[in-house]
Amino acid sequence: MSMATSPASVLPRPAARVTAHVARPRPKTWAxxxxxxxxxxxxxxxxxxxxxxxxGSADPVARIYQADERLGRRLAPGAALAGAERRLxxxxxxxxxxxxxxxxxxxxxxxxxxxxxxxxxxxxxxxEAVWVQQAVAHLNRADDQRSYDAINAAVPGYTIAQSYxxxxxxxxxxxxxVVVVYQVGTNIAAHGRRQFGxxxxxxxxxxxxxxxxxxxxxxxxxxxxxxxxxxxYVAPPRPRRLDDEGVLQYAAAVQxxxxxxxxxxxxxLLCTCPRAFGDPTAPTNQYTLAASALANVPWxxxxxxxxxxxxxxxxxxxxxxxxxVTLVDLDRAVPKRGDYFADALHLNDxxxxxxxxxxxxxxxxxALAAAVPMxxxxxxxxx
Amino acid sequence: xxxNSLHFLLFFPLVTTGAWLLRRHAGLRMLLLLFASYYFxxxxxxxxxxxxxxxxxxxxxxxxxxxxxxSIFRRxxxxxxxxxxxxxxxxxxxxxxxxxxxxxxxxxxxxxPLAAAHHSLLLPVGISxxxxxxxxxxxxxxxxxxQPTRNFLKFALFVSFFPQLVAGPIVRAGHFLPQLDARPRFxxxxxxxxxxxxxxxxxxxxxxxxxxxxxxxxxxxxxxGACSSWTLLLAMYGYAFQIYYDFSGYSDIALGAAKVLGFxxxxxxxxxxxxxxxxxxxxxxxxxxxxxLRDYLYMPLGGxxxxxxxxxxxxxxxxxxxxxxxxxxxxxxxxxxxxxxLLGAGRLFHHVTGIDADRNDQPLxxxxxxVVVTFHLVAGCFVVFRAVEWPLIRAYFGTLLxxxxxxxxxxxxxxxxxxxxxxxxxVPRAWLREMxxxxxxxxxxxxxxxxxxxxxVFAAVGSGEAPFIYFQF
Numbered sequence: 001m002s003m004a005t006s007p008a009s010v011l012p013r014p015a016a017r018v019t020a021h022v023a024r025p026r027p028k029t030w031a032x033x034x035x036x037x038x039x040x041x042x043x044x045x046x047x048x049x050x051x052x053x054x055x056g057s058a059d060p061v062a063r064i065y066q067a068d069e070r071l072g073r074r075l076a077p078g079a080a081l082a083g084a085e086r087r088l089x090x091x092x093x094x095x096x097x098x099x100x101x102x103x104x105x106x107x108x109x110x111x112x113x114x115x116x117x118x119x120x121x122x123x124x125x126x127x128e129a130v131w132v133q134q135a136v137a138h139l140n141r142a143d144d145q146r147s148y149d150a151i152n153a154a155v156p157g158y159t160i161a162q163s164y165x166x167x168x169x170x171x172x173x174x175x176x177x178v179v180v181v182y183q184v185g186t187n188i189a190a191h192g193r194r195q196f197g198x199x200x201x202x203x204x205x206x207x208x209x210x211x212x213x214x215x216x217x218x219x220x221x222x223x224x225x226x227x228x229x230x231x232x233y234v235a236p237p238r239p240r241r242l243d244d245e246g247v248l249q250y251a252a253a254v255q256x257x258x259x260x261x262x263x264x265x266x267x268x269l270l271c272t273c274p275r276a277f278g279d280p281t282a283p284t285n286q287y288t289l290a291a292s293a294l295a296n297v298p299w300x301x302x303x304x305x306x307x308x309x310x311x312x313x314x315x316x317x318x319x320x321x322x323x324x325v326t327l328v329d330l331d332r333a334v335p336k337r338g339d340y341f342a343d344a345l346h347l348n349d350x351x352x353x354x355x356x357x358x359x360x361x362x363x364x365x366x367a368l369a370a371a372v373p374m375x376x377x378x379x380x381x382x383x
Numbered sequence: 384x385x386x387n388s389l390h391f392l393l394f395f396p397l398v399t400t401g402a403w404l405l406r407r408h409a410g411l412r413m414l415l416l417l418f419a420s421y422y423f424x425x426x427x428x429x430x431x432x433x434x435x436x437x438x439x440x441x442x443x444x445x446x447x448x449x450x451x452x453x454s455i456f457r458r459x460x461x462x463x464x465x466x467x468x469x470x471x472x473x474x475x476x477x478x479x480x481x482x483x484x485x486x487x488x489x490x491x492x493x494x495x496p497l498a499a500a501h502h503s504l505l506l507p508v509g510i511s512x513x514x515x516x517x518x519x520x521x522x523x524x525x526x527x528x529x530q531p532t533r534n535f536l537k538f539a540l541f542v543s544f545f546p547q548l549v550a551g552p553i554v555r556a557g558h559f560l561p562q563l564d565a566r567p568r569f570x571x572x573x574x575x576x577x578x579x580x581x582x583x584x585x586x587x588x589x590x591x592x593x594x595x596x597x598x599x600x601x602x603x604x605x606x607x608g609a610c611s612s613w614t615l616l617l618a619m620y621g622y623a624f625q626i627y628y629d630f631s632g633y634s635d636i637a638l639g640a641a642k643v644l645g646f647x648x649x650x651x652x653x654x655x656x657x658x659x660x661x662x663x664x665x666x667x668x669x670x671x672x673x674x675x676l677r678d679y680l681y682m683p684l685g686g687x688x689x690x691x692x693x694x695x696x697x698x699x700x701x702x703x704x705x706x707x708x709x710x711x712x713x714x715x716x717x718x719x720x721x722x723x724x725l726l727g728a729g730r731l732f733h734h735v736t737g738i739d740a741d742r743n744d745q746p747l748x749x750x751x752x753x754v755v756v757t758f759h760l761v762a763g764c765f766v767v768f769r770a771v772e773w774p775l776i777r778a779y780f781g782t783l784l785x786x787x788x789x790x791x792x793x794x795x796x797x798x799x800x801x802x803x804x805x806x807x808x809x810v811p812r813a814w815l816r817e818m819x820x821x822x823x824x825x826x827x828x829x830x831x832x833x834x835x836x837x838x839x840v841f842a843a844v845g846s847g848e849a850p851f852i853y854f855q856f
Contacts, residue, residue: 028827029574029643033396035831040838212389219842226843234594234796236602 040218047217056083058217064090070169071162075155087126094170096120096152097127104149104175111136111150111363112176112266114163114257115183118273119154121352123342129349132180134356139363151176159187160253168260178363179266181257182330182355184273184312185345189297191246192308196299227295228287231302240304242311251315258325268325269362272313274334274351276341278306285338293344326366333358384426386581386636387588387845394423395640398545402644406567413536413563416544416644423545424508431507434472439542441468442517446524446531446538458525465521469514477506481711509549511708515675517542520556522679529557537563546640550633552651552671559646567645575823575830577642582837584635589845591804592629595621599797604769607779614791615783621797622769623762624804627655630669656761656808659753661725663741664761672708676701691734695727702726714771721764 048058057063066076075096080089091099104110113119113132121130128134132152139148153171155162160183167179213219254270261268277290287294290302297305313331320327333354334340340351347355384390398419405412425432445465449458474482480501487499520541523529532538541559603610603618610618634651641648651670658664665673677686684697699720706719733739745753770776822830 027569027571027574028830029571029578031827032575032578032830032834035828036835036838039831039835043835043839218839222839222843233794234598236598236792236794238602 044216044218047221051217052083054083054085056081056086056088064088071155071158071165073155073157074170085125086123088121088124089127093151093174096130096154097133097150100149100151100174102174105147107146109139109146109148109177109363110174111148111178111180112167112171112174113150113152113154113180113182114167114171115154115181116158116186117154117156118185118345118347119180119182120152120156121154121347122156123346123348124352125349129352131182131347131352131355131359134352135180135359135363138357138360142360142364154183157186158183159190160250160257164253164257164260167257172264176266178269179257179261180269180271180328180359180363181254182271182273182328184309184316185293187250188242188305188308188312191242191250192297192299195243195246196240224292224295227298228291230298231290231294232287235301238301238304240300242300242304242308247311247315250312251319254316254319258319258322262324267366269328269359269366270316270320270325271328271355271359272316272331273309273345274330274336274340274347274355275309276336276338276344277302278309279336282337289336289338289341290344292346326362328358328362328366330355330358384423386633386640387585390426394419399643403567403569406569406645409563409566410536412567413540417536417540420540420543420545420548424543424548427508427549428505431505434476434507434510435513435543436539438469438472438514438517439539441465442521442542443531443535443538445521447533449521449524450531462521462525466518469518469521473510473514475502476504476510478707478711512551512553513542513548515553515672515708519553519675519679523556532556532560544641544646546637546644546646547648550630550637551669552634552637552649553675554648554671558649562646569645572823573645574643576819577639577644578834579819579822580635580639580642582639582834584632584637584639585841586837587628587632587635589841591800591807592625592627592632594796594800594844595625595628595804598794598800599792600625600769602792604775604779607770607775608782610782611788611791612783612786614793615779617793617797617801619762619766619783621801623656623758623765624801626765626768627652628804654808656758657754658757658761659745659750660741660757661722661729661760664757665722665726672705676705680704687730691731695730698726698730699723709768710771712771713773714767714776717776718764718768721767725760725764 051060052058060081063081064075064079065073068074075090075094077090077092077094081087088096089098090096093100093102100110111132119130119132121127121132124130128137130152132150132154136148136150151171151174153163153166155166158166160181163181163183171179213223258268258270275290275293277286277293279286286302290305293305294300294302297308300308309331313329317327317329319325334347334351340347340354342348342351384394398415401415401419402412405415421432421435424435442465445461448461452458452461480499483499483501487497490497520529520531520538524531532541537560538556540563541554541556544554544559547554599621600618603614604622607615607618631652638648638650649671653667653670655664655668658667681697681701684700685693686697687694689697700723702723703716703719706715706717706722709715709718743750766779767776770779822833825833
């Protein structure tokens, strides 16, 4: 019977399986694609972990903003971020920093700061390190008679027009005594986008590219880190500058805000915008210093960017000469060096300290001594 | 949808995965690829998909009709119907406004001014490519060189296959249709090569062509009169390489994408700037168009069979129409005419002197000199192609030949990219083969590392989704 067994039945089955496996190789292409996807996800994840570690969130925008029908977006009350390099909190009213009472304590001088990310203190290490709080600390130390507090009503991405509405709708109930305006960068970006945006093929609002740029930190990091290289070595020399009309519109918007404040009897401090770049005596690293500004305003060359900040600052200097308005020339007060900036425009803690001191001096020596009719309820002389 | 868009980055893997999952169901696979191809086309403008479908239907019906009748008269009638239908649509969308303008100019020159009536229809993307592709099918069937397919799905996919739909290569039915009959077998090596070719195409497009455009060509052509002669010369070289790497990059992505899907498309470029004569150049540049023109225009005109003068005339005529194929403007006609004249002159020169510029047994110096001269002729003609408008062409060459100082808008990146672009053309084939072998020998994670690095470089260098130059044709 055993002789009747077919040869096939005695073949070792495992060997047959091994042969079949070898004959059909693993699809390497799919494996490569899977590896690629894994690598990209890992890199994106690593950048997000880094952002989370440093700033307390991989996506701070989603954490600190909420939609607003009139202003587009406002800061979300109660939001907070705590990272190794940055801590920030939004109070119950939607302003950066510690809580303030709506009713001003007797004998308190209240500052209201308006602006974009530079005033918000995007790169400051804590709420207390932002120049607004630094100015208050200086004032409290220097003045035994009165106490000072502040509302940092700046919102990253706001233009001067949005700040006007912020002031009229959300700050006025807090009865500020002095309004400080430090707001240029976002207006320059908006101006450039309006004038040149069509030339550089901005991605459509609902395109996948726009979605990727808005959601991938890796892409943003690459874009930011190549902006200086692109502006210096790739972009052709373009004698581009922002048109006068946009600068005049900005000046008119600032003037409108000033007049609103004057009608309320609030002295105004207008701050020119300091920047890390633009020092003609140190031309070697200008592109590096201006990298983040070049990334945000890619349609302007470095010369055009310098020219834009000079002209916007000059517009503020001209407005600073009128009654009830004190000019704080931060553009001249803060050295144009990387030591005071976290990037092209955002101050680091050292820069915030310089600005805080300059603003405090201007409040004491300029705004509170300004010859404007003060409302009678302001406790300028103490209780 | 462009190959260098994120849209394609999502679309292509989905279609590829679907197509391979359906490899045992030929009908469903074809249906998926057809649906994907129409989606690809409609993502640009859905309304013009009707034209593509109309052209497909016309040639499908005409080809079947020709196969069913023995009457020469009927076959000719059907053939004329296909020609008039396809070329009529092409004329209306691509050439009508140009024609109306030209008639109005001539009338004005004769002292009888006419108001040119224009239409405002968009030029459908890829219309010149798919029209020539379907026409080649009809002509082959008319000549009896090809049996028409009865399967409409198959024919529709041949016309609209998305990797080559909008900018070629212009594929012949005899090359493509048999691939649809064969049972698809996933070839891992082919897919690897295809993927590598897609990335090579993206490199050519993003890192060479687009950078040359941004850093050199666009600013120079925007105001050639203000530039120095040196800058204009650089921009002339720059555009020659920009259009080459833009178009060959597109072709590489098309070939690579088709290969990943299991199809082979014919190559479109073979180092054209190493050509030793214009004749040689046209054997290496946009090969699918030049062979189309050879087979369906030059040969029927008599080709090189008649006298040298007749051959020169045929060449000039074919190139003139080749120029017009690229665009409805006198600049393109002039570009084609220049190539035609130079080719015709070359043929006459060969006839009179007996010297063959294409011979490979010439000394190296002589061949090198021919390569340099041919490149300069081609690059000079491309200035006409890029400038299109006569005043710009005149300003460009006027300033270039004046040897005057002026603005130098060439950025450091322009010099580097020009250098890389030139070197890439001259890299020995053996080196490229070795590099390819080395890449294929890498394990999956290492290959993924190379490709991911390339993607990040593309993201860093790329300034958006710049359209491919040949999309406009």
